[in-house]
Amino acid sequence: MKEMVNFDEQNFLKIGASIYEKRSMIEHIAEVICKEDFTNLFFTSSGGSQAMMDPFWDMVNEMSDIPVYRMISAEYLACGHNQVKEGTVAFLASKSGDTKETMAAAKVLKEKGVRLVSVIGKSDSPLEKISDYSVVYGDGRPQELILYLLIGKLLHIEGYFDAYPQFADELKHLPQILCDVRIAVDEKAKQYAQDYHKEPYNIWIGSGNCWPVCYAFAMCVLEESQWIRTKSVSSPEFFHGTLELVEKGVCCTLVVTEGKTRELDLRVKRFLETHTDKFTCFDTADYPFAGISDAFRGILSPVVMNAILQRISKNMEAVTEHSLDIRRYYRVESY
Numbered sequence: 001m002k003e004m005v006n007f008d009e010q011n012f013l014k015i016g017a018s019i020y021e022k023r024s025m026i027e028h029i030a031e032v033i034c035k036e037d038f039t040n041l042f043f044t045s046s047g048g049s050q051a052m053m054d055p056f057w058d059m060v061n062e063m064s065d066i067p068v069y070r071m072i073s074a075e076y077l078a079c080g081h082n083q084v085k086e087g088t089v090a091f092l093a094s095k096s097g098d099t100k101e102t103m104a105a106a107k108v109l110k111e112k113g114v115r116l117v118s119v120i121g122k123s124d125s126p127l128e129k130i131s132d133y134s135v136v137y138g139d140g141r142p143q144e145l146i147l148y149l150l151i152g153k154l155l156h157i158e159g160y161f162d163a164y165p166q167f168a169d170e171l172k173h174l175p176q177i178l179c180d181v182r183i184a185v186d187e188k189a190k191q192y193a194q195d196y197h198k199e200p201y202n203i204w205i206g207s208g209n210c211w212p213v214c215y216a217f218a219m220c221v222l223e224e225s226q227w228i229r230t231k232s233v234s235s236p237e238f239f240h241g242t243l244e245l246v247e248k249g250v251c252c253t254l255v256v257t258e259g260k261t262r263e264l265d266l267r268v269k270r271f272l273e274t275h276t277d278k279f280t281c282f283d284t285a286d287y288p289f290a291g292i293s294d295a296f297r298g299i300l301s302p303v304v305m306n307a308i309l310q311r312i313s314k315n316m317e318a319v320t321e322h323s324l325d326i327r328r329y330y331r332v333e334s335y
Contacts, residue, residue: 004186006314009179012141016175019137019145023168026146029117029133030153039087040067042114044076046101049093051216052144053119055209055302056091056151062260064160073105086113093118093143097125106130119146144303145174163295173291174300178307181287189311192253192280193319199251199278202228203242205268206254206305207235208261209298210284213305221313225324235264239271246275255305256283259298282308 041060043053050072057070071081073092084090090109094102097120106116110130118131121138128134135150137143148171156164196202202222206214211234218232233242235254246252252272256265272279284304289297317324329335 004183004311004314005318007182007186007311009183012179012182013175015139015141016145016178019142020172020175022135022146023149026135026149027153027168029135030150030157032133033089033115033117034154034157036115037087038089038115040069040083040089042068042081042084042088042090042109043070044073044090044102044105044109045093046073046099048216048220049095049099049102051212051220052306053091053093053147054212055144056147058209059151059299060155063155064158066155066158066160073099073101076105077101077108084109084112084114088112088114089117090114091117091119091147092127092131093120094125094127095121097122097127099127103127103130117150119143142174142178142303142306144306145171148174148299148303166293167296167299170292170296173289174303177289177292178304180290181304181307182311184287185282185308186311186315188282189308190315190319192312193315196251196278196280197226197228197316197319200229201250202230203245203250203252204230204232204255205235205238205242205252205265206232206257207264208257208259209302210255210257210259210265210305211235213302213309214255217309217313221309221316221324224327224330225313226316226320226322227328235261235268238268243271243275246272248277250276251278252276252280254279254281255309256281256285257298257301257305258284259301262298284308 043057060066060068103126116131118127118134120128120134120136123136135146152164155161204214204218215232218230222228222230254268269281284301
């Protein structure tokens with residue numbers, strides 16, 4: 001294996017295994033939630049954490065008729081939500097455990113009698129302390145594994161996901177799969193970073209359960225962490241405006257899901273292949289999911305795509321010599 005920048009394979013696998021070892025505890029949270037009953041589910045957070053949770057909002061929508069809502073925390077604070085009240089179970093996520101808007105939303109939700117379930121990067125954080133149930137992943141990835149177990153178990157108990165026991169058993173392979181994908185895509189990611197790190201304008205496109213991954217990468221990595229001007233648009237909406245900006249010399253990147261909206265992505269692919277000379281496609285179907293049944297590939301597309309895009313971010317950081325941790329304004333200025 002060629003040397004990869006900023007990637008410790010053994011540590012990644014160790015941390016992934018440690019998250020999976022929490023399976024019983026995570027499933028117990030789902031059991032308690034269902035035993036106590038609920039009227040609806042609500043996903044709310046900020047930035048990349050909201051984007052990480054959005055595929056699970058999509059998962060509940062696709063697999064059940066459970067009322068489920070999602071809202072960015074700052075918008076919830078400004079507008080409220082008439083369906084979110086006592087009987088609601090809210091899911092929140094924060095790497096720091098103290099994200100300003102997420103914490104403020106948690107306090108309002110708590111006052112309304114909403115039960116809070118949090119996925120958090122740091123123990124003893126304010127968000128952990130206010131939550132009814134929480135899972136701390138530390139520096140680990142993939143934190144999505146927590147939600148696959150939690151939401152999957154909840155759907156199973158409620159009668160919507162009969163195959164969950166098999167799915168959960170197979171999830172033990174997920175850390176190795178994500179490691180293998182990172183290794184397999186690294187050369188392509190490195191070339192992408194070298195070719196396009198100075199582009200004045202970028203268009204990123206995706207759909208369905210991979211749309212949040214696309215959106216978050218464009219905003220949180222290219223814009224926030226690398227200061228690269230980027231437009232993100234969903235595949236179906238691409239044909240209602242953004243396509244008119246495409247011409248020779250315009251950098252376009254498409255992320256393709258294996259979920260239900262795959263054909264929407266492939267339609268964009270066919271267009272871009274003939275309308276720009278700077279087109280790159282990243283498709284989870286190009287990579288094996290060893291140990292995972294084909295029936296579950298669509299559900300897992302977001303976390304696999306996230307692994308792919310992380311190799312772009314690490315290689316972009318190396319090429320630009322601009323740390324992913326540097327910010328001009330976020331947590332630097334008051335606004």
